[in-house]
Amino acid sequence: MAVAVGRPSNEELRNLSLSGHVGFDSLPDQLVNKSTSQGFCFNILCVGETGIGKSTLMDTLFNTKFESDPATHNEPGVRLKARSYELQESNVRLKLTIVDTVGFGDQINKDDSYKPIVEYIDAQFEAYLQEELKIKRSLFNYHDTRIHACLYFIAPTGHSLKSLDLVTMKKLDSKVNIIPIIAKADTIAKNELHKFKSKIMSELVSNGVQIYQFPTDEETVAEINATMSVHLPFAVVGSTEEVKIGNKMAKARQYPWGVVQVENENHCDFVKLREMLIRVNMEDLREQTHTRHYELYRRCKLEEMGFKDTDPDSKPFSLQETYEAKRNEFLGELQKKEEEMRQMFVMRVKEKEAELKEAEKELHEKFDLLKRTHQDEKKKVEDKKKELEEEVNNFQKKKAAAQLLQSQAQQAGAQQTKKDKDKKNSPWLCTE
Amino acid sequence: MDKEYVGFAALPNQLHRKSVKKGFDFTLMVAGESGLGKSTLINSLFLTNLYEDRQMPEASARLTQTLTIERRGVEIEEGGVKVKLTLVDTPGFGDSVDCSDCWLPVVHFIEEQFEQYLRDESGLNRKNIQDSRVHCCLYFVSPFGRGLRPLDVAFLRAVHEKVNIIPVIGKADALMPKETQALKQKIRDQLKEEEINIYQFPECDSDEDEDFKRQDAEMKESIPFAVVGSCEVVKDGGSRPVRGRRYTWGTVEVENPQHCDFLNLRRMLVQTHLQDLKEVTHDLLYEGYRARCLQSLARPGARDRASRSKLSRQSATEIPLPMLPLAETEKLIREKDEELRRMQEMLEKMQAQMQQSRAQDEESDAL
Numbered sequence: 001m002a003v004a005v006g007r008p009s010n011e012e013l014r015n016l017s018l019s020g021h022v023g024f025d026s027l028p029d030q031l032v033n034k035s036t037s038q039g040f041c042f043n044i045l046c047v048g049e050t051g052i053g054k055s056t057l058m059d060t061l062f063n064t065k066f067e068s069d070p071a072t073h074n075e076p077g078v079r080l081k082a083r084s085y086e087l088q089e090s091n092v093r094l095k096l097t098i099v100d101t102v103g104f105g106d107q108i109n110k111d112d113s114y115k116p117i118v119e120y121i122d123a124q125f126e127a128y129l130q131e132e133l134k135i136k137r138s139l140f141n142y143h144d145t146r147i148h149a150c151l152y153f154i155a156p157t158g159h160s161l162k163s164l165d166l167v168t169m170k171k172l173d174s175k176v177n178i179i180p181i182i183a184k185a186d187t188i189a190k191n192e193l194h195k196f197k198s199k200i201m202s203e204l205v206s207n208g209v210q211i212y213q214f215p216t217d218e219e220t221v222a223e224i225n226a227t228m229s230v231h232l233p234f235a236v237v238g239s240t241e242e243v244k245i246g247n248k249m250a251k252a253r254q255y256p257w258g259v260v261q262v263e264n265e266n267h268c269d270f271v272k273l274r275e276m277l278i279r280v281n282m283e284d285l286r287e288q289t290h291t292r293h294y295e296l297y298r299r300c301k302l303e304e305m306g307f308k309d310t311d312p313d314s315k316p317f318s319l320q321e322t323y324e325a326k327r328n329e330f331l332g333e334l335q336k337k338e339e340e341m342r343q344m345f346v347m348r349v350k351e352k353e354a355e356l357k358e359a360e361k362e363l364h365e366k367f368d369l370l371k372r373t374h375q376d377e378k379k380k381v382e383d384k385k386k387e388l389e390e391e392v393n394n395f396q397k398k399k400a401a402a403q404l405l406q407s408q409a410q411q412a413g414a415q416q417t418k419k420d421k422d423k424k425n426s427p428w429l430c431t432e
Numbered sequence: 433m434d435k436e437y438v439g440f441a442a443l444p445n446q447l448h449r450k451s452v453k454k455g456f457d458f459t460l461m462v463a464g465e466s467g468l469g470k471s472t473l474i475n476s477l478f479l480t481n482l483y484e485d486r487q488m489p490e491a492s493a494r495l496t497q498t499l500t501i502e503r504r505g506v507e508i509e510e511g512g513v514k515v516k517l518t519l520v521d522t523p524g525f526g527d528s529v530d531c532s533d534c535w536l537p538v539v540h541f542i543e544e545q546f547e548q549y550l551r552d553e554s555g556l557n558r559k560n561i562q563d564s565r566v567h568c569c570l571y572f573v574s575p576f577g578r579g580l581r582p583l584d585v586a587f588l589r590a591v592h593e594k595v596n597i598i599p600v601i602g603k604a605d606a607l608m609p610k611e612t613q614a615l616k617q618k619i620r621d622q623l624k625e626e627e628i629n630i631y632q633f634p635e636c637d638s639d640e641d642e643d644f645k646r647q648d649a650e651m652k653e654s655i656p657f658a659v660v661g662s663c664e665v666v667k668d669g670g671s672r673p674v675r676g677r678r679y680t681w682g683t684v685e686v687e688n689p690q691h692c693d694f695l696n697l698r699r700m701l702v703q704t705h706l707q708d709l710k711e712v713t714h715d716l717l718y719e720g721y722r723a724r725c726l727q728s729l730a731r732p733g734a735r736d737r738a739s740r741s742k743l744s745r746q747s748a749t750e751i752p753l754p755m756l757p758l759a760e761t762e763k764l765i766r767e768k769d770e771e772l773r774r775m776q777e778m779l780e781k782m783q784a785q786m787q788q789s790r791a792q793d794e795e796s797d798a799l
Contacts, residue, residue: 049577050578072578073577108583109529110529110531157468158467162491167529186605186606203491
């Protein structure tokens, strides 16, 4: 990544002319060769509702089939799905990451839909920042996951932007390069398209949404970028199916009333999008991400942490001093917290002890009470036992007495019968 | 003996004459997100410009827009038959970022019409009852998604027992034929899964001719109708002016059955099933509403209250019809009554138990 070095303004640079060919005009080539051998990296974020054609457009743009399972409308919230692919064309290797918003626009309450997207973008910036701040870092080897371009898919209603689109784009415009596109544009007739496009652009402008501006400062690309910018937002159609047109096969969508050719500029702006996104401005998108969006994030983050470029005396701070100061502050805070915790711990222990003592006392009292009741009951039981014994004794006595009476009665009875028997016998004898 | 000609075969003609004289009225509701071609379709259906010079609000204005109900009435005539068509539109549906409960105004509106009719029907003077009940609701599903969305399901669930729903796929020229079939099947499956009752076409009589039966079967199979609307007249290849949408790659003809189901929808809605829609609304949906309403009025608690109130004293025109919220409070009261009863039973049981245990204690004491 080339870094601009500021020159002190009071030094005058003299323009010298060369008397022969030196050869440093090969510098750009050296740069290109180096980058080519390293390989390039590009990350695209696709934001749009389910079914609007994000995956199909990616397939069409990169002429390959990235596999993905189409999502349903039943996602409970928005989540981001990132997939990385290695592509190669001629001798140029591209590490492409495509990030999808799954479930965008499906929920009934979409207030929080933008949050997962913003969090993801910030997380990638954070990862890069952490790498940059490391002591032992390897930036040249670092796999850059920051989002370089955000394709925002607008539904072809023909009227204007949806409220969700406006809210989301406003949240994203300071974090990523937004390129709005009209998806499924084969629904819009030619005369309606112009009105729709200008309505969208005027709504974006009036709500202060910053979309990506194709660079017009460099003469080689200024012209093409200027002409293309007029057609924003690009109305695209995607298709991976091929249809026979004339004697060639071309990517198209076949309807009963005609065939929409994806690469026909009269039918849709797909070719323009491909030119702009991939063939002309890919490197500029990466640069903008690094020099504008990432720098903004970094500045905000570091300011949050308390770093400043100049101290109250307007002398430039050295990062080292700030680090030291921060570190001491941090350690001091830690110590304070430790003290607090220790005190709290001691207090808690004391409280617990008191509680336990109380509980112990209560238990003792209960024990005493129980003991007393136990003794009372025991006495009662013993009394009852005595009573029972007495009754038993009485009963035994009565029984004995009764038995005695019975035996006496029996004896008397036996004597009586004997007398009766004698009496009975004697009359017999008497009569004779 | 020859059967003499009595003459009641002329009854259908008498009916025809009377109905022509009376005229028809029909209320059609269109619902669905903005930008699905609802207004254009209505204009195409009735070949009249009901929506002239519409102002579409800006996206920033629609951030928190609530749903409004708009009614447009128009009288159209064809072949001596007059139709008073009322169109109910629901602008703002699904527009704001938070659409929770955005269908409630629609439900409320439909029930209001039922309530109005109930009042009129129960009134003393029933000569000129205006039927403002919604006879049919065309619900537009987006062709850009993969089926019904949660908002669609929520809306349909809320109204399916109250109005005849005909689901329609708007802007169907975004779909290739096999995509259309797949989407229709997905929507049908989802409707079955979510147990949403859409309008069922009645079976045609067995004595209808084969052609009619075939058409009828075709029509039933193409639900939900995939429609394209247009107010423009274009010249197709055969230099015949047709309604259509002109693209660089071809022209979509609205009335071409190969291109979309517009003809089927028009035939069904206007030519063959308009009267059936009205009848189903009256015999099924309205009766259901009426039964629910009066049932909640006839609950035990409510009856006492009602009898104590003006019901007996005043004339029937002023029946204090319970608004649905009242039915809710009745339900609450009933629930509370039951709870009280249950608690009383429990209390009695506990008392009995206590007595039992007390008796047991005494017994053990006595020993």
